[in-house]
Amino acid sequence: MSVGWLEVVVATLFLSVVVSLVLARGRHWLEPGFWKVAAIPLLAMVVHAVYDAGVHKLQTVNRPALFWAFAQAFGNLFGAGVWGFMHTLPQINLYSHGTQMAAAHGHLAFFGAYVSANLALFYYILGKTRVKEGYILNGVPWKIAYVGLIVGIFGMTAALTVAGFTQTMIERATLGSTWEAYIQAQMHPWMEEAFKWRLFFGVVFILSYLVLLYDLITAGKRVEQLKEAQLAG
């Protein structure tokens, strides 16, 4: 069996998910010190993704699988790496733990690390099982879902970050985590505005998710219809 570059990408992606999962769990259990180096494999993964994109010029028979693999590399780095790095230092986490900052980190990290990886594998398997050899898995719906889901998750993350920042600074670091401090932070304009934007991007996300479901259910059938039309025409 010859090994194509998409197989190498998907296999690396799967391995990196397992490694990052172990490292991430390790970081949460063995908090002192470990989190600072946990982002290093995530950075290495991005190097690999950019290498593949540049050298192979995105030529593949399964574009959605490839693009979700890229989303995994970048989403994992930003969600787990950048957002994790920002507030997981114990001296900071003492104040940010349990705020919307943790929710922002969780939203982007899980989307990047696991949702994107699963979607890449779904499309890869779809390409192997529902699409006959020689057919190219592509189309408009997956692109709409891809852009919509990424805009939605980054929008929610940005909104939650603003809300979490407000909680960390006002409720925790300035007013000292009292009930009164909690109420004041919840009524702060930054908090109220952030929750409105979170709702807006949540709606964007769920609409894109419906498009994704449609594409996953019908992609194989549509590719075959397209090929038949090409042969008939």
Added chain:
Amino acid sequence: MLAETIYKLMLYGFLMVSFACFYAILYTLGKAIRLPYLQKLSYSFGVLQFLSGLGMVTSDYLDLLWRAIILFSTFAYLFIPPIMWRVVTAFHERGTSKTL
């Protein structure tokens, strides 16, 4: 004062990994599509990453152990893109040409 310290540490942490990310992307892209100016531009992000890390290291709020760990990470991030480039190219040369 405490809020300001927390805010600065969060900001430096955010910038440190973000710049490390831009450094890695531009470095790899510059090498992959043979654009030397992108590679040169990437080094400026490497320097910015290092400076952001130093911003955390110089904070009085952290004790020596934490400063040492952050300093180690700051240096490590400088070497990740070139080392990973070698690993990935070697990996692909072996992986894609081999028949299993």
